[in-house]
Amino acid sequence: MMGPNNMLEIKRLNRTKIWEWVVLSLMLASPFLFAERAMMINEIAITALFAISLDLILGYSGIVSLGHAAFFGWGVYAAGIFSKLVNPDPIVGLIVVMGSSLVLGLICSLTILRGSDLTRLMVTLGVSLIGLELANQLRDLTGGADGLQGVVMAPIFGVFEFDLSAKVASIYSVLICVLVLLFVRRLVRSPFGFGLVAIRDNSLRARAVGLNVSHRLMVIYAISASLAGLSGALLAQTTGFASLDVFSFDRSADVMLMLVIGGVGWLYGGVLGAVVFKLIQSQLSSITPQYWMFWIGLFLVILVLTGRDRIKEWFAGVSA
């Protein structure tokens, strides 16, 4: 099937480079290095995970989605409600949420197979808005506009209890984020991942060389949804709270922005973007909390005008 040269190329790509080990170990060490900012680390890890999940469909498969918050929100509420009503064990919760998001993603993937970018944009946005409406209306289950309160988690493995300083929470989130990163790394450098990139670049040709385009898109969409749900579940478990804004358009737009800052279609883009975004956000909103939106808007406009591949190129230049 594949020539020997291509196999070598793939092997070379698959070799973990030294700087990757450095990045991963830095991530793992961050909860201990910045223990006093554990809350922040936790948040960054969760958003990074969310951004990675979006990258799978946006960066690697070329599906422009404005409604990825639908799965994030589903994860938040599913994890919260599951721990409240069924079982407070966090690991069981994560598995249940991932499974259910996978199914949800598979169902929703039927909606993104046809149509242009605009149609996909509309449909994904519509799905997240439906989620918002549902969470708002099913007041008995979700708490409506007041948010879901009183989510109390059992200790992880029955040993590590979630504490107020968020130390355990941050280690937990970072660990899962790193695990997912390794999984996604393996995924995008497999034949399946290369197939996705082929579809992104030219779906007609991909079809002509015998790739089953719809099948692959459905699978990656479901995986991406499942990971987005996972990040949502982490948020609900570590903060013990769920509010309607997890479904909002802003959240979908923010995560897209993070990805764009860090670099679309690049494994570590989501992580880098989440770190930069969250740091800028906490700095700027401490100066002007209300007008944070203005600066982020300005940033976006300038970013697109100057060409958003620049950041990635700088970084690639440094790491190469």
Add this chain to the structure above:
Amino acid sequence: MLTLLFDGVAYGMLLFVLSVGLSVTLGLMNFINLAHGAFAMMGGYCMVYLFSHLQVPFLICLPVVFVLIALLGAFMERVLYRRMYNKSHLDQVLFSIGLSFMSVATMDYFVGSSQQTLVLPEWLQGRHEWGQDPWTLGVGNYRLFIVLLCAVLTLILQTGLSKTRFGSQLRASVDDPTVASGLGIPVNKIFLLTFAVGSGLAGLGGALGAEILSIEPMFPLKYMIYFLIVVAVGGTSSITGPLYASMLLGVADVFGKYYIPQFGGFIVYVLMIVILLWRPQGLFTKGVKR
């Protein structure tokens, strides 16, 4: 019953004026402009300022707002949008989201987050009723005014696009900018003018809607989805498609909110997704373009 239908139609007409500009930029120029609502919001604010603060007569306000927002649109096109035409859709989405975020924060900064109210002049207040109880038709004067005005606008637009020299030049520029400019059509000027008129119409829609929709800083994000629905469902190959789509949306929204208020928004979104799955190119397009 009939009253609701009429309100729905009026609402739909309003949506049409608001989004027709978007359907032109999106459909003809293939540019995803999520900041379209920002122009509408500016129109609404201009209207409130002109009419309530400066006491300019209502009928003079409308064209003034149109011209102001069209100028703003022309300026934006010249300075910013023109560079975006050839970028990818993702870039366009990011860029226009950025613009709408900026407009939201700017209005919040200068005017405050409170909702603006517009008190209509006396001759537009009040309503008439006809008919017996189950079939009562109550027509608010203002809504009647909107329907009439929008109908006239639609006629003008339709003839403008299909019958005039400008219309054919625009269609030529869209189909193939290179060849069009080779034939001596000033493509850049045509796009500039089209964008300006589209923004101006959005501004006019915002001005007309100041009393019905609420004008507030979050307006561009709140109604963005409605504009996009109109364009996506209506298809982008004609003026009539978006017109029917906005009617449908207006009526569905008004009925939904009246009969099952708790699921009002829900119905609209589900309807949209179903329609888009069924006809991805839009409900009212003939054949498949592009």
